[in-house]
Structure formats: C-alpha cells, structure tokens
Amino acid sequence: MAKGKKARQPKGKKITLKMAKSCLQLTLDGKRRLDLSKKEITAVPKCILQLCDVDELDLSRNLIKKLPDFIDRFANLHLLDLHSNQLEQLPQTIGRLQNLLTLNLSHNRLTAASLPSELGLLGKLQNLNLGLNQLETLPASIGALRELRHVGLFDNRLTRYPACLQRLKSLERVNLDGNPILTEQPADLDPIRRVETLHLVKESSLCADCVSKFQTERRRLEEMAKAEPVKSKLLLAGLIPPRSDDQETWR
Structure with a gap:
C-alpha cells in the first residue's frame, strides 16, 4: 500500500425504505419478520425505523x-439476529x-468492554449467543437474566x-467449547442438566456385540437368582418380558 494512503473501507450497500419493505416476511407462527441478512450493509439503515x-x-x-442507539425503537422484538457481522460494541x-426472547451476537468482534451492563435488563431473554467473539469474561449483570x-x-x-x-x-x-478453560468446572455448576433415560429396543435392533453382552449379563443374573431365591424377583424384574397381550406397549 502506498505511503499516506488509507486502507480502503468497504463501501456497503444502501438500503431504501422500498427495498426494506420488500424484505418483510410473515413467519409460520404469524410473526412479522424483517430479513435484511446478506445485504452487504455496513450500517443499520435508519429508514427501517418506519418498520419498527x-x-x-x-x-x-x-x-x-x-x-x-435507535434499536430501542423496535420495542416489539422477540428475536434480534446480528450474527456474522463486525460488531465491536453494543449501545x-x-x-x-x-420483549426480546432471543439475541444472537455470535461471530463478531465483541469484548467484555463491548457488552453494556444494560444487557441485564432484558428480563424475558431466554437464548443468548455470544460464540465466536473475543470475550475473556462476561458482565456481572447477565446474572440478572432469570x-x-x-x-x-x-x-x-x-x-x-x-x-x-x-x-x-x-x-x-451453556456451550463453552473452544475456550482455554484453565480450571475444571465444578460438578455443581454444570449448566447442562443431564437426565438419564432408559430406552427399550427390540433385540433385532441391537448389534451382535450388544446382544452377546446382554445374554451374558442375563445368565449371570439367573445364576445369582438360583443362589439367592429371595432376591431373584428383584434382580430379574427389568429383564422379564411383558404379557403377550402387551407387546406393542413394550416396543
């Protein structure tokens, strides 16, 4: 680049009110959606205030x-999607x-200083995506998003x-993949509520190795049942098939 010349900044595409109106959609659940994605714009066009x-x-x-700053005029918003931009700050x-339920800010250039404490005022927010940014910490106010x-x-x-x-x-x-976490997360702070689920499947759906393991375990339990008759019903309760007239429910 020649000395004294500034790097050329992307000019961006201009959006008129007529163009914006053509981007209005009606979602399957009856929501009015303004889709200005992939328009090569460098700034949010002020004309869309008429569609707020x-x-x-x-x-x-x-x-x-x-x-x-005029984003607050969109008071009815349930969803605000700003992912894959070059955002460096939020007002x-x-x-x-x-009324915001979902806020997607992923794949931008946000730092902890870019996030205002006012984010904690979004009392109805349920989904917040801040992935692919430059965050080293989060504002304490996010703890108020009940x-x-x-x-x-x-x-x-x-x-x-x-x-x-x-x-x-x-x-x-909480998705924390791809972060340089230094300390192991305490078990009682695990944000993912894991629920163990029992799935009943047909034997024909199992692989040969699984069938073999199942049969081996069943034989072991049957042998234990013979040695301890009193406990046999308890040990085999989960392995005894249902009545012939209830096979469909079992499957």
Whole structure:
C-alpha cells in the first residue's frame, strides 16, 4: 500500500425504505419478520425505523460494526439476529428491548468492554449467543437474566466458568467449547442438566456385540437368582418380558 494512503473501507450497500419493505416476511407462527441478512450493509439503515413494529429483525451476515442507539425503537422484538457481522460494541439502549426472547451476537468482534451492563435488563431473554467473539469474561449483570435458558460462549477467550451464570436457576445449557478453560468446572455448576433415560429396543435392533453382552449379563443374573431365591424377583424384574397381550406397549 502506498505511503499516506488509507486502507480502503468497504463501501456497503444502501438500503431504501422500498427495498426494506420488500424484505418483510410473515413467519409460520404469524410473526412479522424483517430479513435484511446478506445485504452487504455496513450500517443499520435508519429508514427501517418506519418498520419498527416487526417481531423479528435479522441483520446477520453483513458488515455492521455498530448497532445504533435507535434499536430501542423496535420495542416489539422477540428475536434480534446480528450474527456474522463486525460488531465491536453494543449501545446501552439495547436494554430497553423488554420483549426480546432471543439475541444472537455470535461471530463478531465483541469484548467484555463491548457488552453494556444494560444487557441485564432484558428480563424475558431466554437464548443468548455470544460464540465466536473475543470475550475473556462476561458482565456481572447477565446474572440478572432469570429467564435465560441457553447460552452460547463457544470459541472465545474465557479461562474459567463465568461466575455470573451460577445465579441463573433456569439455565439449561451453556456451550463453552473452544475456550482455554484453565480450571475444571465444578460438578455443581454444570449448566447442562443431564437426565438419564432408559430406552427399550427390540433385540433385532441391537448389534451382535450388544446382544452377546446382554445374554451374558442375563445368565449371570439367573445364576445369582438360583443362589439367592429371595432376591431373584428383584434382580430379574427389568429383564422379564411383558404379557403377550402387551407387546406393542413394550416396543
């Protein structure tokens, strides 16, 4: 690059109100969605303020570096998708989106300093995706999101499990893959609620190795039952097939 010349910045595509209106959609569940994804825009067009009554706003896969302050005018938003942009900061006004259920900020350039404490005001938020950013920690205010259930934090710079997530009783899953976690996460802080489930399948659906293991285990239990008649019913309770008239339920 010649001395004294600045690097050329992407110019971006201009979106008019007419173009924006053509991007309005109606989802299967009756929500009004404004889809401005993959439009090569570098800034959120101000003309869309005239469409601020939409339920969903998709600005993903663009070149946006900053979310404008007027985002709070979209008071009805249930979903705001900004993934795969170049976001470096969020405005404090984002905390006024009181109906927001899903916020996707993945694959941007956000740091802990980029996230305003006002995120903690999104009282109805259930899904928050912050994966593929540059986060080393999270704002403590996120611990106030009592309805939060799913959090994406994959491929960031976190070295420990964020303490603010420990306060979230509704949390079901946290994706921390791809982070340089230094300390092992305590078992009682595991955000993924694991539930053991018993599945009943036909013997014909099992591989030969599984069938062999099953038959070996059954023989072992039968031998134990012969040696201890009193315990036989308890040991074989899970292996005795149902009545012939109840085979369909068993399957």
